[in-house]
Amino acid sequence: MLNTVTFSSMVVVATTVFATAKPHDLTRSLLMVQNKGTVDVYLSFEDTPVAETSIKIPAGAFFEPFSVPSNKLSIATATGTADVLVVTSSAYTKTNS
DSSP states (O other), X not given: OXXXXXXXXXXXXXXXXXXXXXXXXXXXXXXXXEEOSSSOEEEEXXXXXXXXXXXXXXXXXXXXXXSOOOSOEEEEESSSXXXXXXXXXXXXXXXXX
């Protein structure tokens, strides 16, 4: 058996319309989201995201949950656009054949 961990990082441009930044992933073991923009970003793990129930990440701040959700990750801004750095890792065990 091999324990495998893969890391991924990407910059997503958030707009005023919620968009999927990362799909549902049952193997996700780490999530960190950094707002590199100058406006607030809203982060949602819901199928139909809305700002009222989302996590607000102020400009320049980051979010790293204690318990990593496997849900789809959607992001949006209240106004304008913002660069958002999304870092994830996935961990799984692979059987040697």
